[in-house]
Amino acid sequence: MLTSNQGVYVMYISNLNAEILRNLVLTALGKLKADSVLKNASLVNVYTSEVIEGVSVAIKSGRVAYVGKNVDHLIGSSTKVFDVKGMYITPGFMDAHIHIESSMLTPLRFSEAVLPHGTTSVFIDPHEIANVLGVKGVEFFIKEALEAPIRIFVNVPSCVPATPEDTTGAKLGPKEVEYLLRNPYTIGLAEMMDFHGVLSLREDVVSKILAAHKLGKIIDGHAPGLSNNLLQAYVSTGIYSDHESVRADEVVEKTRLGMYVMLREGSAWRDLAETLKAVAEKGIDTRMLLLASDDRNPYDIVHEGHMDYIVRKTIELGIDPVKAIQMATLNVAMRFKVEKYLGGVAPGKLADIVVLDDLEKVNVKMVFVDGKLLAKNGRSLWHPPENYKAPSYLYGTINIKRKITSEDFKIKAPIEEGIVKAKVIGVIPEEAITKKLIMDVRVVNGYVVSDVERDVLKIAMVERYTGKGRTGLGLVHGFGFKYGALASSIAHDNHNILVVGVNEEDMALAVNKVVEMGGGIVFAAKGEIRAAVKLPVGGIITDKPAEEVAAQLEKLTLETRKAGSKLREPYMTLSILGLIVIPELRITDKGLFDVLDNKFVSLFA
Template sequence: MNAKPASMRPKPWTEVAPTLVDVAMGRRKADIVVRNGRWVNVHSGEIVPATDLAIVEGRFAYCGPDASHAIGENTRVVDAGGRYLVPGLCDAHMHVESGMVTVTEFCRAVIPHGTTSMFVDPHEIANVLGLEGVRLMHDEALAMPTNVYVQMPSCVPSAPGLEHGGAVLGPDDVAEAMTWENIIGLGEVMNFPGVAANDPTMVGEIAATVKAGRTVGGHYASPDLGLPFHGYVAGGPEDDHEGTRAEDAVARVRQGMKAMLRLGSAWYDVAEQIKAVTERGLDPRNFILCTDDSHSGTLVHDGHMDRVVRHAIEQGLKPVTAIQMATLNAAQHFRLERELGSIAPGRLADFLIVSDLPKMAVDEVYGRGVRLASNGKLEADIPAYAYPAAAKNTVRLGKKLEVADFDIAAPEGANEVRARVIGVIENQAPTRALEADLPVEVGHVAMDRAADVCQIAVVERHRGTGGITNGFVSGFGYSEDCAMASTVAHDSHHMIVVGTNKADMAMAANILAEKGGGVVMVSKGRQIALVEMPIAGLMSDERAEIVAEKAARLTEAMRRMGCTLNNAYMQHSLLALVVIPELRISDVGIIDVTKFEKVDLFV
């Protein structure tokens, strides 16, 4: 077992308050004074010119027109030169594992982009390693120089009876986690039918969280805003990031929830929902920006929360309003307003020096009063975190797979069958429930590449049962003989294999079993791209830049195979997520998520 790292948590405000007062009054000198900045004040919604900041013990002591009284011989003076002073950005809902990297590497990648606080839900590793996996990420988060809070996963598995993951967690586990130092709340409650039906597990987990005074995260993935939605809200979830329409955001805010608008690598849900503010005039205090899922390529090349804020501004929000949604609103939601989310006395000195506000051009990043990055380059020394051997070697197929494992037997005597097909929707998490007439060849149902119908399989990988569920998927556009396999398969994280060629499907699966997890593309019997992810089959132990480079080669390989989807890997990895409509696949079978029940492959 990995030794628990020393906590990087700053001293509590109660311990340093007298020192803050002394610096504000000029009786003591500051550690750092930032002069001549334009203060982006998210409390008042204004930009205050000619502002100085005095910082001591990692917290703001003075924010005002002249901090000369706080400057001493040992005070570091930073000239902002008229640039903007922006609170450090917060990602209110995200999964580190979607970046293909560890918490440490995720922080290394996003700090230069201005993210200084994250609220992470490690339900991916929880589905593989259970409570011990959550503890590993919880402890790693404590060692970061920024604020990485952990939400205790609520749905492991996400839909009991419709999938079997590597672990099962319940109310007792949630109650235990609520006693840990760094647990901030309950992760997204994805079993929305269970909440509406008063499922005892959901009721117990939410109650344990509320008793601990923590925030309950939501996940209502249905477009139905009728009684099931009202029952879900009454059950306790306090936010939701699954909306895609303006009316979704309106409905959530009216019911007292926070509408979390996400822009991840593949989810583009801000533009439509932000119209609730820009066109309908709803109060922006109840809207929060987040990413949900961002892979390493996006982080390294495009940005993180700076990218989301920039995008929100492009949709018509005032820059200060967009920044409020990525700072103060998140802090208030998690009951941390006195700690972070703004530049104000007593708060942690997490702030950015920005030269162009609408473009979110981040010049310098400070966390707890220490400069962590400048001009897009990380300056902080963040030591690598070693995961124990028990967190690796988690891919157990039970046997070497063969072509025959992917055969789909046709009904006796049939020359053609009508099959259910999972339809991928570009840039959105939901899928469509499609149907297709497919030919039968030598007793087996064949794919139809011309109609963009290829095969998908979920291979059980936690217990080595040898179980395989076969089905069909459309939307990837593969035009060559190929297959892609991934041990990232939200949320049960078995192995998903999608391909146009069964031999390539078998080869791809066997490669990942040998590598201990990851994602691989195979074409005509040859490996053409690979991202190794040995930690729980979900995360790499390499640097984010290296992972991003390998992920780029994977994306290019998918394009060469004919796939034109934006961020197709993210679409691939969610095809087994049996809590988002309409049609999914799991180790149990083909799942109709509109009814939350298993259905036959053939219509």
């Protein structure tokens, strides 16, 4: 939904010219008829924090021309009239931070999926596709942003790879980052995940931050666990937003330092219940609080929703409905400096509007973008072209020139038989962080074996870019499998292949199937492939519709439940266990990594 090529942000949001300006003025004065009118609703006014009854909205040239009690004089023979009596008009919902790749969909398929849920703008960090394909991956997302029905604001990935220790398919150094920042279709520098690089003033990190400042673009943050002088040092560089808070005291500390805090409610990690305590228990004002999904898989989008779900959850947790809507509209627009065009329903604003039939349940009935009705009653009225397919250069990105075998997953122990203490990745359900556990693990014939009774399983990362398939090994607690193995080429942020399993044979089978498919997620058990989700675009997404992918994920989740897992979505949990910018313990293709100590560590304690 990009419409101009002038200015830093204008291309996303403004096609204002002399003719449109004239049309808006004359319509507001009653001298021109509106293109469309929404009649007799209750307006959620995010500017004054009130709900005003009996309001109608007139739209002209894709913008709001008039908001008032009576718009009959603006209705002509060609005006489309939507009678929304008894309903609520709100601004279009905005996701403050998301990686579209987590939806497992291309940007166009993602747009099609989220439109019925009231989402009209998203602020994205395409660092997943960038880790696989570099600049050309980001440029593919920019291209699809130009064609999308919603507003996709592209931030330039700042950390590709996430840290120097990651093995990826591409790198974005200061030169590539500045090149992309100079692209008029990018809005800022995406989450600066390498906080160690910021705090140590590493030259390449400083260069990227200064490039964003020089070009007048925003800088998004990533500050998990940072506090006191470390947090203040991080913020002092001009990084004024963060989405990694998991506790109320983190939200309080960050907002007091002038940071916009994005409260995350994603698929694998759901933080709202804790972070909203900053409002309920600490009394923090909501002006600096934004709503974001960070990662939202297609099953959850189809069955729960997107921004409508997050706003609804916020209300259920005790936040006033108008405040909750502000957190998904005006507050987001303010943070990204687009409030001149978006974030509210008022004269001159772009007509991105959601109609609800229940304010507290956030039941979306209609969605308008640029004044056009694009979704109604839970169905998108917009679809990609019938022959839509991602470009061929995005396929064939998995490069492993050998067959993975059970031998790749054997862990040699320091003893021949018995029990040995080892460092184990402790999964915390629905949270991004992990715990560094020290546990007793079993050794048989000189090798560590899984212990299903104590829920200690093997985990590995198989490198997929150089052809060698280098494999790092570890142990994990929290998946609950009694049998089988789960493998995925979605492995934030390097997107090598992650696999967790009870036995080495099923682990090898699952990984080889992922390679054969060109990317995806596989559950294997007892020598058979039980479920598979094919993701051949960059090995992490697909150009198929969301409903099709959701059905495959449902089958895969069912198989993991049969195998004993109680995790809501084990594949989402698995996908972040290689992310070495979030504490505490992670797996890489080189072995275990301690995030807090910022170093590789031995498996055995």
